[in-house]
Amino acid sequence: MSRLEDLCLAGASREEIIEAQSDEIESLRQQLAALKSELKTIGNAIDDPRTDLTMTMSEIIIEQKQQLAAAQARIDALMLEYCPDEMTKEQLVEWAKHQQIVVDTGGMMK
Numbered sequence: 001m002s003r004l005e006d007l008c009l010a011g012a013s014r015e016e017i018i019e020a021q022s023d024e025i026e027s028l029r030q031q032l033a034a035l036k037s038e039l040k041t042i043g044n045a046i047d048d049p050r051t052d053l054t055m056t057m058s059e060i061i062i063e064q065k066q067q068l069a070a071a072q073a074r075i076d077a078l079m080l081e082y083c084p085d086e087m088t089k090e091q092l093v094e095w096a097k098h099q100q101i102v103v104d105t106g107g108m109m110k
Contacts, residue, residue, distance in 0.1 A: 035068040
């Protein structure tokens with residue numbers, strides 16, 4: 001359970017919840033920066049003709065891109081919920097691209 005969930009269950013104040021959410025957003029931003037740095041390093045290695053790339057390296061790159069996208073999606077969702085006015089136009093466009101229409105099936109999951 002996350003710190004935010006703990007605070008909500010404990011009946012924390014709005015300020016405490018916002019602070020916890022801000023901390024989580026900052027943590028995710030740091031993780032995103034680290035992933036971007038790793039991805040840049042991998043990208044530089046790909047561009048280096050001395051680098052012997054294998055299928056394993058390709059799999060690592062794909063995994064890193066997926067982690068980066070997941071972290072950015074989590075940041076965008078948190079920002080949309082807690083500080084939508086601070087979102088950039090690019091973030092809103094990216095978030096909107098990944099929304100799906102949900103059709104009510106009368107309570108039945110399909």
